[in-house]
Amino acid sequence: MIQKMEYILRRLCSYGIEYKDHGGYTHYCIKPLPAVQLAYNSGQDSTTGKTPALVEKGWNPLLPVDHLKSNLLTIYPTAKDFHEMMKRACDTSAKCIPEAKEYNKQRWDKSHREHDFREGDQVLVSTLTLIISKDLRRLETHS
Numbered sequence: 001m002i003q004k005m006e007y008i009l010r011r012l013c014s015y016g017i018e019y020k021d022h023g024g025y026t027h028y029c030i031k032p033l034p035a036v037q038l039a040y041n042s043g044q045d046s047t048t049g050k051t052p053a054l055v056e057k058g059w060n061p062l063l064p065v066d067h068l069k070s071n072l073l074t075i076y077p078t079a080k081d082f083h084e085m086m087k088r089a090c091d092t093s094a095k096c097i098p099e100a101k102e103y104n105k106q107r108w109d110k111s112h113r114e115h116d117f118r119e120g121d122q123v124l125v126s127t128l129t130l131i132i133s134k135d136l137r138r139l140e141t142h143s
Helices: 002-012 033-042 052-057 077-111 134-142
Strands: 018-020 027-030
Touching: 002 033, 033 052
Parallel strands: none
Antiparallel strands: 018 027
16 A cells, blocks of 8 residues: 555656746646555545545545435536536446456566476576675685
8 A cells, every 4th residue: 555655656757846837837847646546545546445434543534526326406507517527437347356466477477487487406596696795705706
């Protein structure tokens, strides 16, 4: 969860605390932090299967989409359209996640395979991947 938050903050502050876009409008990276915190706390974590707010506080914060009531006739049509659009976007993204996982698994499996080494087999080991202190290397060259 820390890595996810670090990634979000790096993306948010990548242009500095304050920056100007092509139109000359000044943006402050601190301004959207409450929205980032709400999005992070209400997103389900892949490890625990629960939201960080539920793990930490024991309850999930209410989102604006939770307050929309689709069965009332007095709801403004634009809000209802937005709610339906958000539901479709959530459904579409939920369907895409297993496809993306399967695609990533296939890509990984293409370039990786299980090693079939047995005890007693001779293998070639590169010393570049071994962590050896400099003192040992110096002793090997002089002896």
